[in-house]
Amino acid sequence: MPRLAAVLAVLALAGTARADLTARIDALIEAKAAADAVPLSPPADDGEFLRRVTLDLAGTLPSAAEAKAFLADIDAKKREKRIAALLAAPSYAERMTDLFHVALMERLGDSPEWTAYLRKSFAANAPWDTMARDMLRADHKNPDTLGAAFFLSKRLENYGQNPVDHSALTRDVGRLFLGKNFQCCECHDHLVVADYKQQDFQGLHAFFRNLSLVSAAKLHVGEKVTAEKLGFASVFTKVPMTTAPALPGGTMLAIPTFPKGQEFAEPPDRKTNSPGVPKFSTLAAAAELIPRAGNRDFARNIVNRVWFAFMGRGLVHPLDLHHSANPGSHPELLDLLATEFAAKRFDLKWLIGELARTKAYQRSSRLPASAERADPWYFGTAVEKxxxxxxxxxxxxxxxxxxxxxxxxxxxxxxxxxxxxxxxxxxxxxxxxxxxxxxxxxxxxxxxxxxxxxxxxxxxxxxxxxxxxxxxxxxxxxxxxxxxxxxxxxxxxxxxxxxxxxxxxxxxxxxxxxxxxxxxx
Structure with a gap:
């Protein structure tokens, strides 16, 4: 009964509208640990906290002088003040640039324009949906967002006689923006994950299959006209199927028809090597449909990835395998974070600050005395990253x-x-x-x-x-x-x-x- 009472108490706190997000996060973490009798590590000591939070928010270590001053400080609010100072410092944008470059480009390459775009966006605390829209739209004419086009342009490069790998681009968009790896669904429904269908891959592929790289140096992504549905068939059933562009689990877009010669808002220009801009742009459609508050996959994916970056493990892990058979360690917490993040207009600095203030983040990496090993599923002991x-x-x-x-x-x-x-x-x-x-x-x-x-x-x-x-x-x-x-x-x-x-x-x-x-x- 005492354990049940503790669980009910923290769950009540989690559902209280007055409780701030930090308290609600900790309530859900502690409720699961209590329900399964998992001991929690004590709070990290000041040195461990200072090292962790400085590496996470500034990308480096505190100096020996800073460490001595922090350890000697008796202010009860010194951790809160340190988090606020690090979030406000210029080093925050540098650290987020490194973090998101590694996460989004996965060591495919570097670009000074891309780095400058990320740094400027994080310095201005640009909303995540805005940043994702810039990356997916790849507007080479807008100097303010040009660097964002590197996400697509690098993936549209071809090497030697190999064709452009549009399938890999489709897979990366699904993984990095929706948290779903449809790699095994190009030719048939997923053999292991029942939720992942061939239609999911092909519908997403229809957004990107007509893209091309006009100029790598100028980060210029071009787009051919999409005039008809994409045909495909399972290698097992051989039944012909077609799809228009569609998000996984969503409805297909209607593909408009235009009189011959009137398909372009901006016609192709051989003199400038411009492929033109179609009136019906699947790229523009993807940039509007994927990064929006109503797309639950988009919100759940990014909060899970930010949670991983600061806690050492995703609530759903692996990060790109969100599906009904893999709901994650704390499904209620993931839904809470996605809802609150969207309500806060995808404010990354706010989300990161909330996570850094939790007891879960500030917990020691040392095992509690009663435990022989740590189970990262519970976040009861800080995970080494x-x-x-x-x-x-x-x-x-x-x-x-x-x-x-x-x-x-x-x-x-x-x-x-x-x-x-x-x-x-x-x-x-x-x-x-x-x-x-x-x-x-x-x-x-x-x-x-x-x-x-x-x-x-x-x-x-x-x-x-x-x-x-x-x-x-x-x-x-x-x-x-x-x-x-x-x-x-x-x-x-x-x-x-x-x-x-x-x-x-x-x-x-x-x-x-x-x-x-x-x-x-």
Whole structure:
């Protein structure tokens, strides 16, 4: 009975109109844990929270001085103030640019116009539906949104004699904007997921099959006239079928007919190599139909992906397998987030702020005393999240207090060592021999832990042995060392007193190469 009473109490809070979203999120998380007798980890200590929230909202580490000041601050509202300050800082737009570039482009390529578009949009807190519409519309004539066209233009490139992979483009739109992977439905209904039909793929494909890349340099996406339905047949039944453009589970668009020669709002121009603009644009239709408040798949997909980015696992996981047989860990919470996010006009900064303030986000990554292992299904213990290559680089430079010029020399190397292969989502921690060898042997990385004016090792060299461990751990791991760790540092320094700067460098390198440094926990 006591457990039932606790569940009913938190569920009552979850349904109270007066409760803010943060409290309702925590109520639903705690209700599920209580119902299944899953113990919750305690709140993260101040060092763990500060490291996590700074990496998540600024893409880097706090300095040792910032860490010491935060740990010493006795203000009960210091976490709330830190979240607000990070959301308001210019580094927020830089971090979101990195986060969404990795999520949306999946290492397919880079574009300065795309980066500039993302950075400007996040700095202005542009609504997510507006950003998605810009990406899907790909208007090369609008200088304010030109960079957004990179999402489509890069996927319309062809390599050698290979044709443009319109099927992969269709799949990516379904995965990244609707949370549904229809890859296996191009030729037949999905063999495992009953909800996914061949019609879903082909209806979505009908929006994008007539696109072409006019100019990669100008991010110019062209569109041929769509005058008739798309024909297809299952490889199993061989029954001929047709479809007009249609969202999964939605009705088909009516394809208008025009007299010959009057199909274009802007006719093709051979002199400029312009393919023209059709009066009936399936691209424009997709840009209006997909990113809208009434499209439940669109809202559920993005809040699930943002939840994953900050909590380490999606409410629905894998992120692109939303269907009735995979409702996720907390279906009520997913629906709540989708509803509230749409009501807030797709305000990403608001959503991120709400998540960062939850007890679920601020929970420790250490197991509760009564648990032998953590089950990420419940979000009762903070899930360790991999850092992107840019986060790792920025954190490494911040920890070592390196010269800013080092970033230019190391950026390409970090991406080569830590990036996944194209179209391989970076949603799991994936240690590799390539990355280990890079950290172990790369001369530019090793140079960061050599004494130089103003860097970490040089600053540590000026401290007495007893003070080194505290400063080193705060700078690299945003926490103070345990007694055993502090003792080990002193023993290493005493043993290598004749080569103290080199020993300090090896100690700093050991922390930088650790699993603790490589994940956001």
């Amino acid at each position: 991999r850092l992107t290559a840019d986060q790792l680089l920025s954190a490494t430079l911040k920890a070592t207090e390196a010269d800013a010029k080092a970033a230019d020399a190391l950026r390409a190397k970090f991406h080569k060592a830590f990036d996944n292969q194209p179209r391989d989502p970076e949603d799991e921690y994936a240690p590799s021999l390539k990355a280990a060898l890079f950290v172990l042997h790369d001369a530019a990385v090793l140079k960061l832990v050599e004494p130089a004016p103003g860097n970490l090792v040089s600053r540590l060299a000026a401290l007495p042995d007893a003070a080194v461990a505290d400063e080193l751990y705060l700078a690299v791991l945003t926490r103070r060392p345990s007694a055993d760790e502090a003792r080990t540092v002193c023993e290493v320094l005493a043993k290598h007193a004749a080569a103290r700067p080199a020993a300090l460098g090896r100690l700093a390198w050991a922390l930088l190469a650790s699993l603790e440094f490589g994940v956001n926990h």
